[in-house]
Structure formats: structure tokens, C-alpha cells
Amino acid sequence: MKRKLKCYLAYTTLTYRILGVVLIPCAFWLLCVAVLWSKYGGIMGAVQPDSAGNYTFYIWLCMYMVFYEIYTDYWVLGGCFSDAGKGLRYFRTSCRGEEVIRNIAAVDLLRRFLYCMIFSGIIFLFTGWEAVIVAGLVMYCVIVGVLNGSRHYDGLQRSSGIAILSQVVLALINTLNIILLDLAEGRKAVMLTGLILLYGVLAFCLSRLMVRRIVIRIRGGKD
Amino acid sequence: MDYVIEAHDIKKKYKRFTLDIPELKIPRGFATALIGENGAGKTTLLNILAGILLQYHGKIRYFDQYTDKDREEIPDVKELIGYTASGSYFVAQWKLKEVEDISEALFQGFHRERFEQWCRDLAVGAGGWDPGQKVASLSDGNRMKLMIAGVLARDTKLLLMDEPASPLDPVMRDRLCEIIREYLAEGDGQRSVFFSTHNVADMENVTDYAIIMEQGRIVEQGFVEDLKEKYVLVKGDAADLGAVQDKLFTCSSNQYGFEGICLADKLDRLAGCNVSMERPGLTQISVAVMKHFSRVTKG
Numbered sequence: 001m002k003r004k005l006k007c008y009l010a011y012t013t014l015t016y017r018i019l020g021v022v023l024i025p026c027a028f029w030l031l032c033v034a035v036l037w038s039k040y041g042g043i044m045g046a047v048q049p050d051s052a053g054n055y056t057f058y059i060w061l062c063m064y065m066v067f068y069e070i071y072t073d074y075w076v077l078g079g080c081f082s083d084a085g086k087g088l089r090y091f092r093t094s095c096r097g098e099e100v101i102r103n104i105a106a107v108d109l110l111r112r113f114l115y116c117m118i119f120s121g122i123i124f125l126f127t128g129w130e131a132v133i134v135a136g137l138v139m140y141c142v143i144v145g146v147l148n149g150s151r152h153y154d155g156l157q158r159s160s161g162i163a164i165l166s167q168v169v170l171a172l173i174n175t176l177n178i179i180l181l182d183l184a185e186g187r188k189a190v191m192l193t194g195l196i197l198l199y200g201v202l203a204f205c206l207s208r209l210m211v212r213r214i215v216i217r218i219r220g221g222k223d
Numbered sequence: 224m225d226y227v228i229e230a231h232d233i234k235k236k237y238k239r240f241t242l243d244i245p246e247l248k249i250p251r252g253f254a255t256a257l258i259g260e261n262g263a264g265k266t267t268l269l270n271i272l273a274g275i276l277l278q279y280h281g282k283i284r285y286f287d288q289y290t291d292k293d294r295e296e297i298p299d300v301k302e303l304i305g306y307t308a309s310g311s312y313f314v315a316q317w318k319l320k321e322v323e324d325i326s327e328a329l330f331q332g333f334h335r336e337r338f339e340q341w342c343r344d345l346a347v348g349a350g351g352w353d354p355g356q357k358v359a360s361l362s363d364g365n366r367m368k369l370m371i372a373g374v375l376a377r378d379t380k381l382l383l384m385d386e387p388a389s390p391l392d393p394v395m396r397d398r399l400c401e402i403i404r405e406y407l408a409e410g411d412g413q414r415s416v417f418f419s420t421h422n423v424a425d426m427e428n429v430t431d432y433a434i435i436m437e438q439g440r441i442v443e444q445g446f447v448e449d450l451k452e453k454y455v456l457v458k459g460d461a462a463d464l465g466a467v468q469d470k471l472f473t474c475s476s477n478q479y480g481f482e483g484i485c486l487a488d489k490l491d492r493l494a495g496c497n498v499s500m501e502r503p504g505l506t507q508i509s510v511a512v513m514k515h516f517s518r519v520t521k522g
Contacts, residue, residue: 010324013316075316090312092275094329095298219277 007100008107012076020072025115028068032061032122055174058123062139062170065119069112069143070150070163077108077151077214091218098218105211109144113203116140130192134177137199142170144206148213225251226287227381227415228272233281235267242267242439244281250446251287252412254403254429257419258509259436260517265419266309268436269385272417273306286380302332305374309385309419311366313358319347320354322369330377338376345372345398363390371402380410384418388425396422400429423506435509437516447505454511456503457485463497470496473511484511 009017035057091097113136120135146166150159177195184191230247242264249255257265270276272283274294283291285300294300313322319342326333339352345368348356361369367390374382382403388396403416420426433450435443445453457471464481468474470492474483484503485493503511 007328010321010328013318013321016316089275089308090325091329093273093301093304093306093312095295095301096329096331100325100328 004103004107007103011104016075020075021111024068029122058120058135059174061119061123062142063167065139066143066146066163066166070146070159073147074156074159088217098215101218102211102215105214109207109210112143113140130189130196134192134195134199137196137203138173141199141202141206142166144210148206148210227251228283228285230283231281233271233279235271235279240439244441247441249415249417250432251415252407253431254407254416255432255434256426256430257417257434257436258423260513263436264439265436266385269383269419273304273383274301302330303380305377305379305382307370307374307384307387311358311370315359317358318354319356322358326373332378334376338372341372341375347372364392364395367391380414382406382416386419386421388420388422396425400426403429423509427505430505433505433509435512437513438518442516443512450508451502453487454503454508455485455487455490456501456507457483457493457498459498467493467496467498473514484508
């Protein structure tokens with residue numbers, strides 16, 4: 001893990017790490033807390049199990065997260081699946097290039113996963129750990145899915161278009177989840193476990209795909 | 224003769240271009256120049272040899288020991304090869320410190336202090352070693368210097384350089400020639416340099432062996448001294464042009480006279496003609512060979 005982290009730190013710029021990894025998310029965590037506080041009069045007692053407000057806030061948060069991840073990703077690996085292959089040519093000159101880029105992509109995904117879990121944790125703090133995991137996984141799947149598309153374009157316009165379209169997918173997934181949970185009245189825990197498994201597998205597959213595609217760019221030498 | 228690279232039947236097809244090289248041999252211990260027009264296939268060939276471009280047909284042997292498959296599987300092979308691209312291959316947002324960090328992660332034989340020293344010596348960017356300077360803020364010439372510093376900071380035995388002289392100023396081109404000479408001298412016959420160039424005149428004094436490419440094929444190659452024996456520079460008055468024009472390999476003329484290149488073994492054809500003969504330079508030979516095979520409309 002130390003080597004993976006070292007590769008990630010070497011590849012990402014200090015500005016990105018300060019602004020994209022620390023300051024912007026921290027500012028948003030604070031904003032989340034502040035919004036929940038003002039709405040419910042205090043975060044500890046405010047966020048109630050099964051609150052509709054939580055869910056609206058969650059969807060709004062997902063929308064923000066997709067844009068945040070796309071724009072900050074553009075800083076680091078934006079356009080890396082495109083023919084220009086931003087910065088990947090240098091990795092091909094080394095036999096370690098594949099391992100290094102795999103490490104970078106893995107740490108990057110781990111960071112996204114942790115952020116999704118933290119954000120959904122703040123909102124669904126008292127709803128139960130299953131809800132936190134489902135919400136976090138859905139957020140993560142949408143973000144990674146969108147990045148799989150946006151990394152093909154070395155520009156923000158098309159990536160923004162993909163992010164906007166992804167909101168439809170996000171809405172559909174969340175609607176499906178609500179319907180499924182309503183249908184499973186009385187067996188909610190079973191349904192939540194099922195959803196965790198479903199989105200867990202999806203998140204794993206999307207992550208694998210993401211790492212694999214960037215490795216193929218190195219290995220395949222498509223130019 | 225020892226070869227650092229031996230390649231056979233190299234083929235790479237694009238929609239409107241095919242690289243087709245039945246045999247390529249790059250001598251070990253020398254500086255080899257790859258000369259050719261725009262679109263001749265120089266970059267494609269260098270990218271194939273460096274392992275940047277992996278989809279091609281053919282077989283390559285490195286250091287008389289490794290195959291192109293080994294190059295991708297045995298880390299030692301790419302450790303021994305330093306490659307500089309025609310544009311920068313560093314991410315524009317990187318700072319020099321990050322170039323250093325990622326290079327260290329990519330190459331076992333990368334020496335930080337040597338890299339910093341080369342950046343200082345080559346006056347990359349503002350002139351000194353400024354770890355906070357961004358690649359994006361560097362000019363094309365400085366980006367090339369940065370790539371050169373990067374490969375010289377490693378323990379390599381072969382440098383593959385794609386147009387290293389093009390973005391450099393005349394002083395730096397001269398320094399580049401010195402660097403190549405020093406690199407070869409320190410290698411005790413084990414180090415080699417293979418570079419493509421359009422600036423034949425500037426790089427001539429460092430070139431030992433030349434390969435001339437046209438339309439994806441090698442049309443001429445050999446040690447510079449041998450090529451200078453193979454071709455002869457012929458000059459004469461404009462009035463004599465008609466008598467010799469069809470006997471020359473290539474010819475250019477104006478109202479006062481003409482200048483052309485003739486194959487040394489066909490000099491007897493010029494017997495009786497009023498011409499003077501000189502030993503040509505590599506620039507004159509390469510221009511003549513390129514003109515002979517060129518698709519560019521002759522003026």
C-alpha cells in the first residue's frame with residue numbers, strides 16, 4: 001500500500017492534492033453539516049431514519065459529487081483513454097509503467113470510495129449502516145461509470161455533457177431503489193442486503209474495468 | 224560488427240501510410256542519425272523501437288540479447304533504453320519535482336541528484352533547478368532539455384531520440400552534440416545513440432552512421448565516411464548543364480551554374496564534361512537521396 005500511495009502522490013500535483021483531495025471535499029463536508037444543522041436544528045438529533053429530507057439531500061449531493069469528481073479528475077487523468085493518452089506515453093517507456101499506473105488508478109478509486117462512504121455516512125448516519133453502504137455504493141457506481149466515459153475526452157465540454165446525462169441514470173437508480181424498498185415492506189433488511197450485494201458487485205466490476213482500461217492503454221500502445 | 228538493434232520485416236500499416244523495413248541494423252557504440260522528409264516514418268520507427276507503439280509486425284533484437292517481447296517483460300531492457308519524444312511526454316500540470324518523483328517510480332536506475340544537475344547544466348526553465356516550475360510553463364526547447372535531462376539521469380546503454388535538435392537553439396544544438404559525444408565516450412563502445420533529425424547540418428559532426436528514409440522505407444544507409452565515398456558532389460557552369468544533367472543522381476541549377484550529386488561508381492559517365500568534383504557533406508548527400516525518392520513536386 002505504501003508503494004501504491006507513493007505512486008499516487010508522485011503522479012498527482014500538490015495543488016490537486018490540497019485543493020481537490022482536501023479543501024474542496026472538506027468545505028463540502030462542512031457545508032453538508034451546516035445545511036443539515038440549519039434544517040433540522042443540529043446534526044446529531046436532526047437526521048432521522050427514513051427521512052425524505054435525507055433522500056433529497058442525498059440526491060442533490062450525488063449530483064454535486066459527479067461534477068466534483070469529473071472536474072477534479074480532469075486535473076489528473078482527464079482524457080487518459082483518448083488517443084492523446086495524456087502523459088501515458090512516458091509510462092510506456094518503462095517496464096514499471098503498467099504497475100505504476102495501476103497503483104495510481106487503484107488509490108484514486110479507493111479515495112473516491114472512501115469519500116462516497118463518508119458523504120453518505122453523514123446523511124444516513126442514523127438510518128442504519130445498510131443504508132449508508134447502499135447510498136455510498138450507488139454514488140460510487142455512478143461516479144466511476146461517468147468517469148469511464150469522460151476519460152475518453154480531453155476536454156471539459158463533453159465530460160460535462162456526460163455528467164448531465166448521468167443525472168438521469170442516477171434518478172432512475174434511486175427511483176428503482178425506493179420502489180424495491182417499498183415492495184420489501186417488512187423485509188427491508190433483506191432487501192438492503194441484496195442491494196448491497198448488487199451494487200457491491202457492480203462497484204467492483206466498474207473499478208476493475210476502470211483499472212483495466214488504463215492498463216490496456218499502456219499495454220496496448222494504441223496510438 | 225556489433226549491433227545494438229537488429230530488426231527484421233518491420234511493418235506497420237496506417238490508413239494512408241505503411242512502414243515497411245525488411246532489415247534495420249543500428250551499430251553499437253556509434254551515433255546513428257535517422258534522416259527523412261516529413262511523414263517518412265521516422266517517428267513511427269522510433270516509437271516501435273522504444274516500445275511506445277506495440278501494434279506492429281516484425282522482430283526486433285536489442286543488445287544482441289533481448290527480443291521485443293523481452294523488452295515488454297524483462298524490466299532490465301527498458302531500463303537500458305532512454306527515449307525522448309518529439310513533443311513532451313510529461314503531463315503539462317506536473318512540476319519539475321513531480322517529473323522527478325514519477326521518473327524515480329518508473330525507473331530503478333534514475334538518479335535524482337544527476338537529474339537536478341543536468342537541469343542546472345542545461346538551464347532548464349529559469350536557469351537553475353526550480354522544483355516548483357511547471358512543465359506547462361516551459362518552452363518547447365526547455366521541454367526537450369527536460370526530457371534529455373531525464374534520460375541522462377539514468378544508467379542507459381541506448382538513447383532513442385525523436386528530433387531532439389528541432390526545438391533547440393543553435394547553442395543548445397551544439398551542446399547536444401557534445402552531450403552525445405560524451406555519452407558515447409563514457410560508454411566505452413557499449414553505448415549507442417539513435418536519433419531522428421531534420422537538422423542534418425547541425426548534427427553532422429556527431430553522426431557516425433546515417434539511415435535515410437522515404438515513404439516508410441529505408442532508401443540509403445551506411446557510415447558517413449562510406450557515404451561520402453559513395454557519392455561525389457559535381458559542380459559546373461550553366462552552359463554545361465545539358466550535357467551532364469541526365470548523368471547525375473540529383474541536380475539543382477540556377478542561371479550561373481549547377482550543383483549535383485553523382486554516384487562515385489558512375490563517374491566515368493562524366494568523362495569529357497567540364498565539371499569540378501568535391502567530397503559532399505552528409506547534408507548534401509541526404510538532400511540528394513531524399514530528393515531522388517521524394518513525392519514533393521520538383522521545382
